[in-house]
Amino acid sequence: MxxxxxxxxxxxxxxxxxxxxxxxxxxxxxxxxxxxxxxxxxxxxxxxxxxxxxxKAHIVSAKTMEIFRQLGLDEEFYRRGGPIERFSRFNWMTSLAGPTPLHGREIGHVDAWGGGEDVTRYANATPCEYTNxxxxxxxxxxxxxxxxxxxxxxxxxxxxxxxxxxxxxxxxxxxxxxxxxxxxxxxxxxxxxxxxxxxxxxxxxxxVGQQELGQALIIHFSAQLHPWIKDPRQAITIFLSPDNIGHGLWSGALVKMGPTRWGTDSEEWVCHIGMPETGIPQDEAVVVDMLRTTIGIPDLEPVIHSVGGWSIGGVxxxxxxxxxxxxxxxxxxxxxxxxxxxxxxxxxxxxxxxxxxxxxxxxxxxxxxxxxxxxxxxxxxxxxxxQALTCLGRQTEEVAAVLRGFERGQAGWNALDRFFADSPEGEQLRTEMAQMFRKTNFGTRMLGVELGQQYVGGGIVSDGSRPKPNPDPIIEYVPEARPGHRVPHAWIYRGSQRKSTIDLAVIDRFVLVTQPTARREWLEAIAAAAGEVGTPIDLVTIGENGDYEDSMNNWAALNGLSEGGAVLIRPDSFVGWRTVALPKNPGQELTQVLTTILGKARALTHA
The missing domain is CATH 3.50.50.60 (FAD/NAD(P)-binding domain)
Incomplete structure (x- = not known):
């Protein structure tokens, strides 16, 4: 109606x-x-x-871009957003500028969101890049x-x-x-x-959770900061200043916002600052003064677009x-x-x-x-x-631990002076800081969290296999076509055209992927299942003389199938079911799987 x-x-x-x-x-x-x-x-x-x-939000992950790719929106997102080479660095500084040699100094940095050292690792895992x-x-x-x-x-x-x-x-x-x-x-x-x-x-x-750990002020503004920002990869900067310590030791955070230039000449920025006890300032002059203090540029003349607040917590x-x-x-x-x-x-x-x-x-x-x-x-x-709460705490705690004695006032400046000193102690502290940044997860390298999610429950039919071992499920992603996992990315080919196995998922139907030699059996199985489940089911064959060629054996190395086996991809690109080999009765097996996933088997059981 x-x-x-x-x-x-x-x-x-x-x-x-x-x-x-x-x-x-x-x-x-x-x-x-x-x-x-x-x-x-x-x-x-x-x-x-x-x-x-x-x-507030601005990082669009590779997994999200896979979803927008399914909707045909990925090109527009990439056209409007910042390219990875313009936001692949997350760094910590005392400020952008200031009156002493300890101001405007970088404490350390990490590669972020598939940039830097992670380019190959991310490219092997997904056909999409992040955007900002x-x-x-x-x-x-x-x-x-x-x-x-x-x-x-x-x-x-x-x-x-x-x-x-x-x-x-x-x-x-x-x-x-x-x-x-x-x-x-x-x-x-x-x-x-x-x-x-x-x-x-x-x-x-x-x-359920920690409703409010604190409050932060968020200032959206325009300013020309390129005289003080030298690296175009710099996307987010955390400030640590002994004169301006707020929640969790941080003094503030500066975020690049584009919207048309994404290097050091970005037109717009956002600055997060600890919320004043009096709440969101109503006087723009107060906002500008807070911004100047946090960034360290006393004569900055920003154009303020908006000022608001957000609660620091996780529920x-x-x-x-x-x-x-x-x-x-x-x-x-x-x-x-x-x-x-x-x-x-x-x-x-x-x-x-x-x-x-x-x-x-x-x-x-x-x-x-x-x-x-x-x-x-x-x-x-x-x-x-x-994970977000853990990353939030680590963003300054790990840095402060290496600095040894970072706190408000002169003691904090003394700690920074030792760190930047041209001395054996300073050199040792800087080496220790660099090592810490390489091994600590600051929320910018979480391929495992993004792509390694595993579903269980009624929407998945298990094949009895166990997941592959992963020593670091936060940072590392281990691809596999096991039920409950996102279908792994592999490049497949039709002539000169290249396609990712991620692209096989169709938003309004299931897709069954098998080898060309089993095409007839699985077409018959789909026809048998269609009478029971109603939902559209496409068949895709990958291999020699199939719909797609797997010339580099990329898909074969990941799918875990033997002769006649098949992988059922749900509309959301997750594997709903896998059979390693051709079942004795493929039609009956596929029908039972689909009625289970779609809730029909459970509905009959509960009736």
Whole structure:
């Protein structure tokens, strides 16, 4: 049933819509685009009247770019964002400048986000690179695409007042913030992507974790800083000054924001500073003075764009699945910016949730499939929040430990003087600092966290294998085509055209990958399964005389298959099932696997 069109000034009322999304942040807008791609009608409501906000999130990970690649948005992100060679260094300094030889000095740095020494390691793991694009640029880009895909369905200035859920759907009470008109919408499913402001509260979901460790001020400004920043790779700088110690010993952080130049001549920047006891300053002169003090440039003349605050803490929602309601993004997990995990985890939440909701609305799956959203994403939420909190603490603690005696006042300057001194002690301290930076994870080299996520639960059918050993699951990624893992990246070829196995995943269907010699058996199996499950299933063969050639044996080295074996790729690019060899009855086996993943087997069991 098509929803009634909203008439400005009239009592707006949608009779029915399959999916209601509440909140037009990154998770909500991504979910909208994905549902549109899958042909699922929906509306997205946002209490704000327009796209705006503070530029907090900005690192877009390689995994997120794989998801945007599936949506055909990757080229636009790369066009607008900063290239990896312009944000591949994360460094620590006393300041950018200042009155003494100890000011404007670099303490140390690490390679970041697949740059520097990590280029080859990341290139072997994924077809995508990171990009640097601030949230105030990401959201308009996604908003533009969401509106193009679903005209009239992206509605700003609409505030959720009440949710009432029953066995057949959810009724939402909404208010137009401009004219006060209240209206209702009935939907089959609700995706809560509003940062926990309304949906989670309405269904009684609380938070677990450290709600607030402190407060930080965030200043978005324009200034020409290239006279003081010499390295174009410099993306984030943590300042450590004994005269200006805030939360966790740090004095502040400077972040490059582009938006059109991404070297030392970046037009815009963000500075994070400890929140004053009096709260967010209302006087711009006070803000400018704080900025000058933190950066160390007393005559800086910045143009201030916005000033706000954020809470330093890390929490996870108690539940992510409540009946027909799913919580995504900041409604499911909130964490400090260390590691850049917030925006990226939100996009992955949207990918996981939407293909499942789409399969249910199309009649291919049962409500049981929704259980797998929480089974898969809640452990990930806990992991990334803990990782962000760990990285936040280490960002200054490890540095201060090497400096030995870094604290407020003259004692701190004495420690820095010993560190930078042209002496045996200074040389030893600098060597120790460089070694510490190489071995400590500061949240900038987390390939294992990003690509090594492992799902278990009803949305995965195990093949009985055990994961390969990984000595450092935070930093290192071990590729494998085991059920519950993201399908490993390998370059395959069709003539002169190169394609990644990541690209085999299709947003609205399953893909079965096998060898050309088993094509007939698996086509027959797909035909047999289609009568039971309904969902589309594509067959792709890789090997000699197949759909794609594996001329370098890249795929063969990773898939763990013998003759006739197959890997089933879910719409979100995760392996749902693998059979090492051709089963005795492929049709029966594939049917059982798909009914299990789609919740039909469990629904029959519970009946």
């Amino acid at each position: 098509q929803p009634q069109v909203v008439t400005p000034g009239a009592k707006a009322h949608f009779k029915h819509i399959p999916v209601l999304i509440v909140g037009a942040g990154v998770a909500g807008l991504t979910a909208s685009i994905m549902l549109s791609r899958m042909g699922v009608d929906h509306i997205l409501l946002e209490r704000r009247r327009a796209v705006h906000g503070l530029p 694009l601030t949230q105030i640029q990401v959201e308009p880009l996604l908003n533009e695409e969401a509106k193009r895909c679903a005209p009239g369905r992206i509605q700003y200035g609409q505030e959720l007042l009440k949710l009432k859920q029953d066995d057949s759907g959810v009724t939402a009470r909404v208010r137009n913030v401009e004219n006060g008109v209240e209206w209702e919408v009935r939907s089959e499913f609700v995706l809560g992507t509003d940062g926990g402001r309304s949906v989670g509260r309405e269904v009684g979901v609380g938070w 996870v929602a108690e539940k992510l699945h409540i009946g027909r309601i799913l919580l995504l993004g900041d409604s499911a997990h909130r964490h400090p910016p260390a590691g850049g995990l917030g925006l990226n985890t939100a996009v992955a939440d949207a990918q996981n949730a939407t293909w499942k909701v789409a399969q249910i609305t199309k009649g291919n799956a049962t409500l049981e499939l929704l259980h797998s959203y929480e089974e898969e994403r809640l452990p990930i939420a806990r992991t990334v929040v803990q």
